[in-house]
Amino acid sequence: MSSIYFDSNSNLPVTGRGRRVTARSEADSSVAPLATPGLILGLILLGLGVAGVLRLGDWIGNYGSVLVMLAYLLYMATAVRLVLWGAVTVRSLHRR
Numbered sequence: 001m002s003s004i005y006f007d008s009n010s011n012l013p014v015t016g017r018g019r020r021v022t023a024r025s026e027a028d029s030s031v032a033p034l035a036t037p038g039l040i041l042g043l044i045l046l047g048l049g050v051a052g053v054l055r056l057g058d059w060i061g062n063y064g065s066v067l068v069m070l071a072y073l074l075y076m077a078t079a080v081r082l083v084l085w086g087a088v089t090v091r092s093l094h095r096r
């Protein structure tokens with residue numbers, strides 16, 4: 001179980017609403033320059049995923065619904081995660 005430490009003399013809000021999202025470690029800050037290309041690539045992948053909806057019926061007929069839907073959902077989740085990481089990292093880099 002983790003414990004929570006509150007500094008009694010701190011002026012920081014308890015809820016953390018006012019905190020900034022920044023790179024959390026040196027590993028995050030070392031890949032931060034890849035945020036813009038990652039954001040662009042993620043948007044392209046999302047666009048291709050939306051275009052792939054037109055072919056889902058054919059793929060389901062050929063390969064089965066469970067396999068196709070699982071692959072499609074994993075693909076879209078990965079693309080969304082890449083877009084979110086790129087957007088948050090680019091935003092935090094430009095706020096500094």
